[in-house]
Amino acid sequence: MWDRRSIIAGGTASFLCAAGLRAQVLPPQGFATPSGTVPFAPDVFRERRRRVMEALKDGVAVVHGAGPVESSAAVAPPFVQDGDFAWLTGIVDEPDAVLVMAPAERTVREWLLLPSRDVESERWEVERLPLGTEVERRTGFSRVARTGGLGSLVTALAERSKTLHFLGPIVSASAPVPKALELYGKVMQRVPGVSLKDDSGLLPALRIVKEARELELMRKAMAATARGHLAAMKQVRPGMTERQLKAILEDGFRAGGGDGLAYDSIVATGRNAASLHYTGGGGVIGEKDLILIDAAASVGGYACDVTRTFPAGGRFTDEQRASYELVLAAQAAAVARLKAGVYYEDLVEAAKDVFRKAGRVDDFTHGLGHLVGLDVHDVGDMSKPLPAGAVITVEPGLYVQSANYGIRIEDLYLITPTGSQRLSEAVPRTVAEIEAAMGR
Incomplete structure (x- = not known):
C-alpha cells in the first residue's frame, strides 16, 4: 500500500511513470475527434482568426459551432458544422464546440472549448480525445478547454476589456436567441460597464x-x-x-x-x-x-x-x-x-x-x-x-x-x-x- 511518505521518498517513481505512460497512450491520427482541421492546415485558420482579431482590436468575441443532430430516424442526417465556426477553426467533427477570441489580451488571445467527454457514450458513437498536447496539435490552438468553463472565461475577459463583440448571425424575432447573445446578456447582468458591439457584418465581409x-x-x-x-x-x-x-x-x-x-x-x-x-x-x-x-x-x-x-x-x-x-x-x-x-x-x-x-x-x-x-x-x-x-x-x-x-x-x-x-x-x-x- 502506498502512503504519503513513500511517495515523497520516491518509492512510487516506477508506479507514477507507468501511470503517466498509460495516460499518454492516445489514438493515432485518423482516430478520435477532433480529427484535425479541414480542409486546410491549422495555420490557415489561425491566420483567419488573426485577421478577425485585428479588425476587432479589443474586447471579446464568442462564436458557437453547430449543435448535435437530433433525430429518431434509423438513418440520421450527418452533422454539418456552422459555416462561420468552420471557416475560423477548421473543426468540423465536434458538435457544440465554441471559439473565444480576445484580441487585447497580453498572452493568450484565443481559446477552443469542447464539450466534456462521456466515455460510455463514446463506446456507441465516436471516441473523443482527452485534453492535452495531441488535441492542441490537431487543432492548432494552444489553449483547449471544456465548454463548462465558457461562462467564467468570458466573464473574466469582459471584466478586463468591457466590450463584447457580436459576430452574428442576425435572426428574426421569432427565432431562438443566438447562443452568443444569450451568453452576453448574462455576462452584462453581472459585470457593470460592459457594452455590446454589433460586428455581425465582419465575417460575411471576409468570407464573401x-x-x-x-x-x-x-x-x-x-x-x-x-x-x-x-x-x-x-x-x-x-x-x-x-x-x-x-x-x-x-x-x-x-x-x-x-x-x-x-x-x-x-x-x-x-x-x-x-x-x-x-x-x-x-x-x-x-x-x-x-x-x-x-x-x-x-x-x-x-x-x-x-x-x-x-x-x-x-x-x-x-x-x-x-x-x-x-x-x-x-x-x-x-x-x-x-x-x-x-x-x-x-x-x-x-x-x-x-x-x-x-x-x-x-x-x-x-x-x-x-x-x-x-x-x-x-x-x-x-x-x-x-x-x-x-x-x-x-x-x-x-x-x-x-x-x-x-x-x-x-x-x-x-x-x-x-x-x-x-x-x-x-x-x-x-x-x-x-x-x-x-x-x-
Whole structure:
C-alpha cells in the first residue's frame, strides 16, 4: 500500500511513470475527434482568426459551432458544422464546440472549448480525445478547454476589456436567441460597464471574397459535378424513376472526385419540376418529359451549385426549345451586367426584363441567385455592390404546372474586376450542347 511518505521518498517513481505512460497512450491520427482541421492546415485558420482579431482590436468575441443532430430516424442526417465556426477553426467533427477570441489580451488571445467527454457514450458513437498536447496539435490552438468553463472565461475577459463583440448571425424575432447573445446578456447582468458591439457584418465581409485555395476546391467540386450531370444526360431513359436517375447522377459525382453533396439532389421529371424544391423521387420519366436536375458535389466541404433541364428523349420539342431559350436569354442578360461593383438587384431586373417582354414574368417565381462557398447559400451582404472574388449563381427559370414542366438554368460565376468567369462551363447548357451530349 502506498502512503504519503513513500511517495515523497520516491518509492512510487516506477508506479507514477507507468501511470503517466498509460495516460499518454492516445489514438493515432485518423482516430478520435477532433480529427484535425479541414480542409486546410491549422495555420490557415489561425491566420483567419488573426485577421478577425485585428479588425476587432479589443474586447471579446464568442462564436458557437453547430449543435448535435437530433433525430429518431434509423438513418440520421450527418452533422454539418456552422459555416462561420468552420471557416475560423477548421473543426468540423465536434458538435457544440465554441471559439473565444480576445484580441487585447497580453498572452493568450484565443481559446477552443469542447464539450466534456462521456466515455460510455463514446463506446456507441465516436471516441473523443482527452485534453492535452495531441488535441492542441490537431487543432492548432494552444489553449483547449471544456465548454463548462465558457461562462467564467468570458466573464473574466469582459471584466478586463468591457466590450463584447457580436459576430452574428442576425435572426428574426421569432427565432431562438443566438447562443452568443444569450451568453452576453448574462455576462452584462453581472459585470457593470460592459457594452455590446454589433460586428455581425465582419465575417460575411471576409468570407464573401474567396481565397485561391477555396476556389481550387470549388473547381474540383465543379469537375465532379460536371461528371455527374453528364452521366445523367447520357444514361437517362424513359421509364426510369427519378430515384434511379439520381443514383446515376450521384455515382458520377463520386467517380469524378466529389467527397460529399453540396445539398440534397433534386431530380424532377415533368410536372414535378414545377415544384421549386421538389423532394420526391418516385416519378416515372416519360418520353416527352423535361427533366430538371438541381444537384452538385462538394470537395473539402466547399460547395458548387448547378441546375440543368433536358429532354428525356434527347431532343427538345419546338415548344420546349422556345421556353428553354427564353430562360437562357434571361440568364445571358443578367450575366452581361455581372462584374465587380454591380448590385444584385440590377441583375434581377435585367433577367426580369427579358421575361416581361415575352409576357412570362409571372412564371419566374424565385430569386435570381445566391452566393456560394463553404455553404451552398453562402454569407455576404447582397444589398451592397458585389466584390471581385465572390462566387454567385445566376439561375432564372419558368414554372408552369398546368403545362407539366419547370425549366431552370443555373450556372456558377466567379466575379472579376471586369466581368465574370463561368465555373460551370463543363456542363452542357445550350440546346445544341445538351442534345449533342445526350447523343440520341
